[in-house]
Amino acid sequence: MDANDGFRELDRQECLRLLAEVPVGRIVYTRWALPAVLPVNFVLDRDGAVLVRTSASSDLVSAVDGAVVAFEADEVDAAAHSGWSVVVTGAAALVTDPAEHARLLRTGPRSWAPAPQEAFLRVAPDLVTGRELVGGRSLYGLHLPS
Secondary structure, three states: OOOOEEEEEEEEEHHHHHHHOOEEEEEEEEEOOEEEEEEEEEEEOOOOOOEEEEEOOHOOOOOHHHOOOEEEEEEEEEEEEEEEEEEEEEEEEEOHHHHHHHHHHHHOOOOOOOOOEEEEEOOOOOOOEEEEEEOOOOOOOOEOOO
16 A cells, blocks of 8 residues: 555455445446446355346346456445445356256345346456555545544
8 A cells, every 4th residue: 555545455355355245336347338337236156256136138138248347346434534445357147057046046146126037147256356445534634533
């Protein structure tokens, strides 16, 4: 961490631990050759992959299956001017294996907007990065007392 920037880099294990604590993140993908961001609820799988449950007929499924995407989640405390952000970058794939799909129906994320036919998207954790804002600042740029 640079002494003046106020951020601390997080290692992979810290990133995965923090991701497991929040229910919502954002998937970043390409839609019609433009960047698109969609908030989604998710869980982490055993290997650290991000799992998203969505409608099998959603535009998201067709846009990201086989593509490299980014997934970001964070937590911010506006009053304390602190927080963290984690980004997982990797290939997204529709879960097509029947046994894996059955397992995820039992243990995977629950959809906040159920659909008649649901599908699971898996984002491989090829690159996991994060940073934490440390030493929050007051309204006038002064460090808050500890």
